[in-house]
Amino acid sequence: MSISINKNKCVGCRKCLSVCPGSLIKLDKESKAYIKYPKNCWGCTACLKECSVEAIKYYLGADIGGNGAYLYVKQKKNELIWNIVDKNKKNITININRKESNKY
Numbered sequence: 001m002s003i004s005i006n007k008n009k010c011v012g013c014r015k016c017l018s019v020c021p022g023s024l025i026k027l028d029k030e031s032k033a034y035i036k037y038p039k040n041c042w043g044c045t046a047c048l049k050e051c052s053v054e055a056i057k058y059y060l061g062a063d064i065g066g067n068g069a070y071l072y073v074k075q076k077k078n079e080l081i082w083n084i085v086d087k088n089k090k091n092i093t094i095n096i097n098r099k100e101s102n103k104y
């Protein structure tokens with residue numbers, strides 16, 4: 001499991017760097033985030049929840065999707081909207097109150 005970061009969306013705010021418990025994310029010379037150690041990502045999703053521009057995708061393992069299925073998080077006022085895109089590009093959304101977000 002791992003994430004990917006869309007450099008075209010990234011605005012270099014560094015929030016994902018500061019929350020990653022393994023310090024796996026760095027900024028490149030253009031101040032765009034990238035994951036330096038993808039194999040060490042254990043999928044905590046902290047970085048997804050912090051990114052306000054939906055630049056980070058989290059690829060789902062074979063046990064919960066696989067075949068290119070991924071999720072990303074949208075921020076909307078007090079909500080985090082979890083978007084799951086399955087292998088058929090079907091989109092499933094789950095809305096979570098931000099104050100409850102660390103329960104999941």
Ligand code: SF4
Nearest residue numbers: 020041043044045047
């Ligand atoms: S999912 Fe967690 S461990 Fe993986 S890069 Fe994001 S914050 Fe770091």
Ligand code: SF4
Nearest residue numbers: 010011013014016051
């Ligand atoms: S949180 Fe999003 S916008 Fe900010 S540095 Fe990370 S990927 Fe870029």
